[in-house]
Structures are given as structure tokens and as C-alpha cells.
Amino acid sequence: MASVLIVDDASFMRMMIKDILTKNEFDIAGEAANGQEAVDMFKELSPDLVTMDITMPEKDGIAALKEIQGEHPEAKVIMCSAMGQQSMVIDAIQAGAKDFIVKPFQADRVMDAINKVLG
Amino acid sequence: MSSAPHMEAQHVNAITNAAVMIVEQHLGIEAKFSKPYVSGKQFLASDISVVMGVNGQLEGQIICTMEEKTARSIVGNMMGGMEISVLDDMGWSAIQEFGNWVAGRAASELAKAEAVIDISPPVINEGHSRFRMEKTFLTFPLSSAAGEVYLHVSITPSNRS
Numbered sequence: 429m430a431s432v433l434i435v436d437d438a439s440f441m442r443m444m445i446k447d448i449l450t451k452n453e454f455d456i457a458g459e460a461a462n463g464q465e466a467v468d469m470f471k472e473l474s475p476d477l478v479t480m481d482i483t484m485p486e487k488d489g490i491a492a493l494k495e496i497q498g499e500h501p502e503a504k505v506i507m508c509s510a511m512g513q514q515s516m517v518i519d520a521i522q523a524g525a526k527d528f529i530v531k532p533f534q535a536d537r538v539m540d541a542i543n544k545v546l547g
Numbered sequence: 548m549s550s551a552p553h554m555e556a557q558h559v560n561a562i563t564n565a566a567v568m569i570v571e572q573h574l575g576i577e578a579k580f581s582k583p584y585v586s587g588k589q590f591l592a593s594d595i596s597v598v599m600g601v602n603g604q605l606e607g608q609i610i611c612t613m614e615e616k617t618a619r620s621i622v623g624n625m626m627g628g629m630e631i632s633v634l635d636d637m638g639w640s641a642i643q644e645f646g647n648w649v650a651g652r653a654a655s656e657l658a659k660a661e662a663v664i665d666i667s668p669p670v671i672n673e674g675h676s677r678f679r680m681e682k683t684f685l686t687f688p689l690s691s692a693a694g695e696v697y698l699h700v701s702i703t704p705s706n707r708s
């Protein structure tokens with residue numbers, strides 16, 4: 429099964445995403461609570477996919493996305509953020525994000541995005 | 548007496564729309580705003596405050612406050628309709644994320660009014676406390692089936708833009 433690294437500073441959101449993924453038989457590669465942890469864990473775990481929050485302490489999700497894409501251009505990252513303004517979406521897509529999900533979301537929206545990116 | 552803060556009507560609308568969208572459309576909790584009022588340079592917060600910084604073309608703070616039982620009701624709803632008797636670590640994380648959702652949606656709505664902002668990660672304050680600031684707060688009271696949620700907002704155009 430495909431493995432997913434879940435990145436969000438809120439343990440509540442990590443639990444929600446983990447719940448959706450395990451119900452759909454994905455493996456959880458790991459959980460990161462900020463952008464720096466995400467960069468480090470990506471290197472260590474090489475997950476098939478990353479769900480990336482934006483608003484986080486230490487390093488935000490856009491900075492982490494840029495670092496991960498810089499070192500691993502093949503990385504598949506889906507942004508999951510409450511900040512859905514167009515400029516943010518464009519920034520993320522230009523930096524290499526494969527999709528952008530606005531929080532709060534429905535489970536179906538997450539699965540559609542993941543299946544499309546991995547498909 | 549403090550004078551009314553300068554906040555454009557479209558920015559006010561963006562914030563109220565955002566909160567109603569999250570509470571009513573996403574959480575399915577019936578909600579209605581009553582008229583915003585000027586809290587001045589200080590206000591006394593209820594049990595729980597979610598504090599978020601705003602920067603970008605507008606700068607300041609958005610502080611979301613509510614009673615503990617309102618928070619429990621919102622968190623229960625976020626967890627898919629559970630009865631929450633006490634806020635544990637996951638519950639605190641959820642109410643923090645609720646603040647992030649409201650502020651995030653406000654940022655999206657403000658962008659439509661051509662004000663691009665970023666939000667800082669929320670910080671939770673537990674217990675009644677008095678918030679003070681040099682600038683004036685405007686308070687938006689949202690009555691909902693879960694209880695009252697107050698959005699205390701102080702955002703003004705940044706000097707940098």
C-alpha cells in the first residue's frame with residue numbers, strides 16, 4: 429500500500445487525516461508537526477505522498493514544500509490548508525504541490541485528491 | 548471612550564461571512580451574527596481564547612473567545628457528533644484548529660476584497676483574562692446553537708504596503 433507522511437501542527441488534524449487514510453487502507457509513514465520535521469522525515473522515510481498543512485510554527489508548509497521539492501523533485505505533495513486564497517494556491521502549485529485542499533474538508537475530497545495524484 | 552476603529556465594511560463582511568461559513572455550512576450549527584461593537588483597547592475574554600496574528604496587507608490580531616461549554620460543543624461537532632464532557636489534549640487541539648479554520652477562511656474572503664494576509668499559528672489562552680492592545684478591537688458576536696462565539700478583531704492596513 430502507498431505510504432503517506434501527514435504534516436500538520438494540530439494533532440486533531442493529524443488524527444482526522446490518519447483516520448481517513450487508514451479507513452482507505454493506506455500506510456501512515458509518519459506524522460510531522462511542523463515544516464522542519466516534514467523536511468527531515470521526508471528524507472528519512474521517502475513516503476509515496478505527503479499531506480502538507482501551511483500555517484505551522486518553526487517552518488511553514490510552503491517553505492517545507494519548496495525544500496522537499498528542491499531535494500526530491502519526484503515528491504508528491506498535497507497541500508491541506510485553511511488558507512484557501514488564490515495567491516496561496518498559486519504559490520503552492522508553482523512550488524510543485526500536486527493539489528490544494530482547503531480545510532475544513534470532507535473525507536471524499538481528500539481521497540479524490542490522493543487517488544488522482546497516485547493514479 | 549475610544550473612537551471607532553477604521554475597518555472597511557468589506558473587511559467586516561469578509562470576517563462575518565467566514566465565521567458563518569465555518570460554523571453553519573461546515574459544522575452544521577445554526578448561527579447568526581449580531582451587530583459588531585467597539586470593545587476599545589481592552590476587553591475581558593470568556594473561558595477560552597484562540598489568539599491569532601494577522602500580517603500582510605493588513606496587520607493585527609483575531610481573537611476568538613467562547614465559554615468552555617461552547618468549546619466542548621463545537622469540538623464534539625468537529626469530531627463527528629460526539630458528546631464531550633471534558634476537553635483533553637485532542638479537544639484543545641481541535642478548538643485551536645477551529646480558530647485556524649475561521650481565520651483561514653477570513654483570509655480567503657479578505658483576499659476577494661483585495662487584502663492579502665497571512666495568519667500565524669493559533670495560541671490558546673485558558674481562563675478569563677483581559678486582553679489589551681494599543682489599537683482598538685471590534686467585537687463580532689456570533690450566536691449559535693453551540694453557544695456564543697466572539698470574534699475580537701483588530702486589523703488595520705500595514706505601513707509596509
Ligand SMILES: [Mg+2]
Binds near residue numbers: 668
Ligand atoms: Mg496549522
